[in-house]
Amino acid sequence: ASVDIEPDGHVSYERSCQTDLRASDVEGAGGNAGGQGVVSKSSTSILMKMADRAKNRVLTGTTSATQEERRLKRAAEAKSSEPERPEIKELSAEERQKLEGHPDYKAFFERATLLVERALGQEAWDIALDFKNTSAEQAEGGGADALKHVDDYSEEKWAKGRCVTDLRFSPHRQEIFISAYHQKTNPELSDPDGCMLVWNLTMKNRPEVAFSAPSAVLTAIPHKFDPALFYGGTYSGAILLWDTRQKAGPVLKTPLSGKGHAHPVSAMEQVGTQNATNLVTASNDGRLCVWSLAMLNTPQETFDLKNESKAGRREPSVMSFSFPENETNILYVGSEDGVMWQVNLRGSKPGIAELYEGHDGPVTGVHMHPHQGNDSGISSDTTTDLCLTSSFDWSVKLWRVKHFQSPVLTLDAFEDYVYDVRWHPTHPACFASTDGEGHVDLWNLNKNIESPVLRCENPNNRRLALNKCHWSIDGRKLATGDSEGTVSVYAADRSVAQPRSEDFVQFQERVRQLKPTAQRSRDGYDSRLASMAR
Secondary structure (H helix, E strand, C coil): CCCCCCCCCCCCCCCCCCCCCCHHHHHHHHCCCCCCCCCCCCCCCHHHHHHHHHHCCCCCCCCHHHHHHHHHHHHHHHHHHCCCCCCCCCCCHHHHHHHHCCHHHHHHHHHHHHHHHHHHHHHHHHHHCCCCCCCHHHHCCCCCCCEEEEEEECCCCCCCCCCEEEEEECCCCCCEEEEEECCCCCCCCCCCCEEEEEEECCECCCCCEEEEECCCEEEEEECCCCCCEEEEEECCCCEEEEECCCCCCCCEECCCCCCCCCCCEEEEEEEECCCCEEEEEEECCCEEEEEECCECCCCCEEEECCEEECCEEECCCEEEEECCCCCCCEEEEEECCCEEEEEECCCCCCEEEEEEECCCCCEEEEEECCCCHHHHCCCHHHHCCEEEEEECCCCEEEEECCCCCCCCEEECCCCCCEEEEEECCCCCCEEEEEECCCCEEEEECCCCCCCCCEEECCCCCCCCCEEEEEECCCCCEEEEEECCCCEEEEEECHHHHCCCHHHHHHHHHHHHCCCCCCCCCHHHHHHHHHHHHC
8 A cells, every 4th residue: 555645845725625634544644653644635525515415404204284384374373463453434424524624634634735735836936937048138137037927826715805905025934925915895794804814935826824804904024033923004003913823813912092003004114133123013194103022012102293394284194114224213204195204213303304205196115225335245325325115196216315305216107006116135226116007117227217127017917906016035036916815926037136246336336326306397297197087
């Protein structure tokens, strides 16, 4: 017998290599005279042998029949562990009616459908706001798409047949705006005298919240610092507070007293900061009231506007007013006799300080310029005294109230009453106006100081008087309200909502060139009224 003797040296193995030791090899190596162990490699792997044994192993006592029994047993145990499902029973008509009338079910259904409608409407609004500046004229803010009609918002139960008296966008959410309504033309017994609706841009046929009022609501504003609160001024003279966390009715109503309002409240504004804020209201008998929002039982201050002069005593009937930006003491009031008044709420001589004559009819709208010099990049003395007024004399006038008592610009490209005018919140030279013919005019004083750069009409041929207009905080949307309860929303092009730095510089130069205009005789106004009557 021959014995293989491996040469001396180091032998390395890979990880996948397996070696076996056979007893004969070990014994043969032990019988050598040299006493050196000789290891013989085996060609058969231990793992392969184990795999063969597992392959050929036969399970004793297991047949196909026993395996089927075990499967059935496991299925039965799983079925017995499941809870019993009650049988579905169809509700009768009486049971269904009772369930649908339950307050919890109504609240759930109202909230669920609201979310669905809001989600569906959001997609449509995204499509409508897709503007394309395809020409140089559009890029400069004067194209046909500078202002585009998007949707009409109306509601059958609350709004139809009521005149829209006020509009405001929410300072907290860009898609929320409110609208106030007068009494219905032909009301039913169940209809409230007035109402205020909270709308979402994504839902045109259904308001988010509806509030009722015991009297026609002439003006309404959202709370500047609390998104759940809203204030309203009524025809009866009461100030109302609504809360979205409560029912539809007002949670607070000011009592009729000698210190408060006893005549229709035509205008209101919230002024001040979050820690020191007040509500200022005005009624058409010339009374101004300053209220603390923590206590609406009685006003903190009351002013009865009167003007004593050589011409006689004048008591202005307030139709609208406006505060300059970040101002809490001075406001400018538009009256029924066509005069605008500067009123000081505090100081050594509170009351009427200046008067500005220029209109030949009631002043329907007053709005101070919203831009401040430090924030907008233009001189503060150029914009803080700019004021726009609209009137029944078919005109809009621009004033520099700190420099002149006469208007510096008269815009009379109208053929009917002008009901409202509002500066654009971001573009210094742009503003919007609404008139009795249903026109929405977009003006840009940088482009034209005689006529609007764009005149919009409702595409649904609704040629109704537009009583109010209001821009959203970002300047991308404009809401208008007509005499039959419909609110129309327009979307502004990016060239209007996002002005360039050149627009501010150009506007500053344009304003410096404006000087007081010559007063127009009243004969022209009377002739217009006569022609309209014919």
